[in-house]
Amino acid sequence: MNAITPSSKFLWQVKREFWEHRGGFLWTPVIIALVMLAFIAMGLVTAELTAQRAGFTLNGIHIDQLTSHIDAGDMAKFQGALDVGLITMGMPIRIALFVVVFFYALGALYNDRADRSVLFWKSLPLSDTQTVLSKVAAGLILAPALAVFGMIVLQLGFLILFTLYAALHGINALPYLWSPTHLIAMWIKFAVLIPVNALWALPTMGWLLLCSAWARSKPFLWAVMLPVVTGVIITWMQLMQSFSLHSGWFWQHVIGRVLLSLIPESWINLESLKSLDHAGADPSIALSNLFSFGAIADRMASANFVIGVAAGLAMIAAAIWLRRKRVEAYA
Amino acid sequence: MTAVVQAKGLSKRYGNTAALDNVSFDIEAGRIVGLVGPNGAGKTTALKAILGLAEFDGSLSVLGLDPRTHRTQLMEQVCFIADVAVLPRWLRVGDAVDFVGGVHPRFSREKCEKLLARTKIKPTQRVRELSKGMIVQLHLALVMAIDAKLLILDEPTLGLDILYRKEFYNNLLSDYFDEQKTILVTTHQIEEIEHILTDLLFIKEGKIVLDATMDDVGERFAEVMVNPDKADAARALKPLYERQIFGKSIFLFDGIDKSRLAELGELHKPSVADLFVATMKGTYA
Numbered sequence: 001m002n003a004i005t006p007s008s009k010f011l012w013q014v015k016r017e018f019w020e021h022r023g024g025f026l027w028t029p030v031i032i033a034l035v036m037l038a039f040i041a042m043g044l045v046t047a048e049l050t051a052q053r054a055g056f057t058l059n060g061i062h063i064d065q066l067t068s069h070i071d072a073g074d075m076a077k078f079q080g081a082l083d084v085g086l087i088t089m090g091m092p093i094r095i096a097l098f099v100v101v102f103f104y105a106l107g108a109l110y111n112d113r114a115d116r117s118v119l120f121w122k123s124l125p126l127s128d129t130q131t132v133l134s135k136v137a138a139g140l141i142l143a144p145a146l147a148v149f150g151m152i153v154l155q156l157g158f159l160i161l162f163t164l165y166a167a168l169h170g171i172n173a174l175p176y177l178w179s180p181t182h183l184i185a186m187w188i189k190f191a192v193l194i195p196v197n198a199l200w201a202l203p204t205m206g207w208l209l210l211c212s213a214w215a216r217s218k219p220f221l222w223a224v225m226l227p228v229v230t231g232v233i234i235t236w237m238q239l240m241q242s243f244s245l246h247s248g249w250f251w252q253h254v255i256g257r258v259l260l261s262l263i264p265e266s267w268i269n270l271e272s273l274k275s276l277d278h279a280g281a282d283p284s285i286a287l288s289n290l291f292s293f294g295a296i297a298d299r300m301a302s303a304n305f306v307i308g309v310a311a312g313l314a315m316i317a318a319a320i321w322l323r324r325k326r327v328e329a330y331a
Numbered sequence: 332m333t334a335v336v337q338a339k340g341l342s343k344r345y346g347n348t349a350a351l352d353n354v355s356f357d358i359e360a361g362r363i364v365g366l367v368g369p370n371g372a373g374k375t376t377a378l379k380a381i382l383g384l385a386e387f388d389g390s391l392s393v394l395g396l397d398p399r400t401h402r403t404q405l406m407e408q409v410c411f412i413a414d415v416a417v418l419p420r421w422l423r424v425g426d427a428v429d430f431v432g433g434v435h436p437r438f439s440r441e442k443c444e445k446l447l448a449r450t451k452i453k454p455t456q457r458v459r460e461l462s463k464g465m466i467v468q469l470h471l472a473l474v475m476a477i478d479a480k481l482l483i484l485d486e487p488t489l490g491l492d493i494l495y496r497k498e499f500y501n502n503l504l505s506d507y508f509d510e511q512k513t514i515l516v517t518t519h520q521i522e523e524i525e526h527i528l529t530d531l532l533f534i535k536e537g538k539i540v541l542d543a544t545m546d547d548v549g550e551r552f553a554e555v556m557v558n559p560d561k562a563d564a565a566r567a568l569k570p571l572y573e574r575q576i577f578g579k580s581i582f583l584f585d586g587i588d589k590s591r592l593a594e595l596g597e598l599h600k601p602s603v604a605d606l607f608v609a610t611m612k613g614t615y616a
Contacts, residue, residue: 012434015430019422019426115417118416119414120417120470123382123474124405124434125404125406125434126403126434127402294353327379327385
C-alpha cells in the first residue's frame with residue numbers, strides 16, 4: 001500500500017490544520033488584498049473624474065517631458081519610495097495574520113477537547129509530539145506563507161492598476177513601476193523573514209499552546225490574564241518600593257514576549273528606528289538597513305532572541321506533555 | 332489462543348472514588364465482549380486505560396504492548412469509536428477518507444468508499460451537515476476499512492434510532508468481524524446486542540462482578556417462574572433476584588442444578604438484561 005512515513009504523516013497533519021483554518025489562513029489575506037485593491041481602483045476612478053471636472057487633464061506628453069529629466073539618483077529615490085509603499089501596503093494583512101494566528105494557537109489544543117473530536121484524532125496512530133508540532137508549523141510557517149502570498153497579490157494588483165491608469169493617459173509606466181530585481185529581492189526578503197519571525201514568535205506560540213493544552217475552559221482568559229495580572233502586581237510592588245525588579249523590563253521582556261511576539265517583524269530594534277528618525281534619513285534607506293541580512297543576523301544573535309527561542313521550545317515541550325495527559329478533561 | 336488484552340490489578344482513583352478497584356481480566360482473540368455496567372461503574376475508565384488515554388495503576392498489556400508507553404504503535408492495531416459525534420464538525424467526508432488513508436497503514440480506501448457508497452453520505456459534505464446517524468455511519472465506514480486486531484466501541488449507537496442501531500451491528504458482523512478480530516463493546520442497549528456477544532464482563536463500582544462466556548451464562552444461570560405455594564422453597568435456594576409477575580414469582584438462580592429448579596416451576600434462559608438487573612441491584616440505592 002501507499003508508503004506512510006513520519007514526514008508524510010506530518011504533512012497530512014499540517015494539511016488537516018489548513019482544512020480546518022482555510023478561512024483564517026488563506027481567505028483572510030486574499031480578501032483583505034482584494035478589498036484594498038477595490039478601494040485603490042475606486043480612488044483612481046474618483047481622481048480621474050475630479051480631474052476632468054476641474055478641467056485639467058493629465059497630458060502624456062508633458063509627463064514624458066518631465067520624466068525625461070529624471071536622472072539616475074531621482075530614479076533610485078523613486079524606487080526606494082515605491083518599495084516603502086509596497087511594503088507598508090501589506091500592513092493590514094500582517095495585522096490580520098497576528099490576530100488569526102493568536103486565536104488559532106489558543107484554540108489549537110483546546111477546541112478539539114471541548115467538542116471531544118480529540119478522541120477521533122487520538123484513535124489514529126499519530127503521536128502527540130507530531131500533532132503539536134504540526135500546529136506550530138501551521139501557525140508559524142503555513143499561515144505566514146499564505147499571508148505573504150496575499151501581500152504579493154496586493155502588490156501585483158496595485159502595480160497593474162497604476163500601470164493601466166498611466167497607460168490610459170498615454171504614459172508607459174513599465175520602466176518606473178516594474179523592476180523585476182526590486183520585486184524579486186523584496187519577495188525573497190519576505191520568504192526569509194518567515195522563519196526569522198517564526199523563531200521570534202516561539203515564546204508566544206509556546207505560551208498560547210501551553211494554555212490551550214492546559215485550560216479546562218476559557219483558554220483566552222488564562223493566556224492573557226495570567227501574564228497581565230502578574231505584570232500589574234509587579235508594577236504595584238515596584239510602586240510600593242518593596243521589590244527591586246524593574247517592572248518596565250518585565251512588561252517588555254516577559255509579558256510582551258509571551259503575548260505579542262506573533263506580531264510580524266516585531267523583533268526589529270526599535271531603538272535604531274528612533275535614531276534613524278532623528279537623522280531625518282530617507283525612509284527607504286532606513287527600511288533596508290533595518291531589514292538587511294546583517295541587521296537580521298544581529299537581532300537573532302541577541303540574548304532576547306535566543307532566550308525566547310529556548311523558552312518557546314520548553315513551553316512547546318510542556319504542551320506536548322499536557323496533550324498526552326489531558327484527554328479526559330473536557331470543557 | 333492468545334489474550335488480546337491482559338489486565339492485572341488495574342486500579343484508578345478519581346479523588347476518593349475508585350473508578351477501577353484492582354480489576355483483572357483477559358480478553359481472548361476472536362471474541363465479542365460486552366463490557367456492561369451501570370453509569371459510573373468504571374466502563375469508560377477501563378476502555379480509556381486500554382486505549383492509553385488514562386493513567387492507571389497495575390499492569391495492562393494490549394496486543395503485547397503497554398498502552399501507556401506505546402500508544403502510537405498500538406493505535407495501528409486498535410480502533411475505537413467513542414460515543415457519537417466525535418468526528419470534527421468542520422471535516423469534509425472526502426478529506427476524512429484522505430486523511431485516515433494518509434496516516435493509517437492498515438486503512439483500505441477502496442473498502443471505505445464501498446461502505447460509504449451504501450449510504451447517502453456524499454464526499455463533499457461536511458460532518459456538520461450530516462445527521463447523527465450518518466455521522467456514525469461515516470465513522471463506522473472509516474473504522475471498518477481499517478484492518479485492526481481490536482475494535483473498541485464505547486456506546487457507539489447512543490442517541491440513534493433503531494434502524495441505524497440494527498444496521499450498525501449488522502454491518503459490523505457481516506462485513507468486519509472474523510476470528511482474527513476482537514471487539515470490546517459497552518452499551519446500555521444490551522438487549523439489542525446480546526445475541527452477537529460471545530463473552531460478558533459485568534462491572535460494578537469498579538469491580539468485575541461477572542466474567543463469563545455466553546455459553547457459561549446459559550449453563551450457570553436459570554430463571555424459574557414459580558407459583559406462590561413453592562415460593563418459599565425457591566427462596567431457600569438463595570436466588571440472586573426475585574420479581575413478581577401475574578401473581579407468580581420469577582427467581583434467578585446462579586449455579587443451581589437445573590433438575591432441582593425444574594421441580595419448582597417453568598425454566599427459562601435469563602436474558603442478559605435480567606441478569607444485569609439482578610447483578611446490579613442496589614447500585615443506585
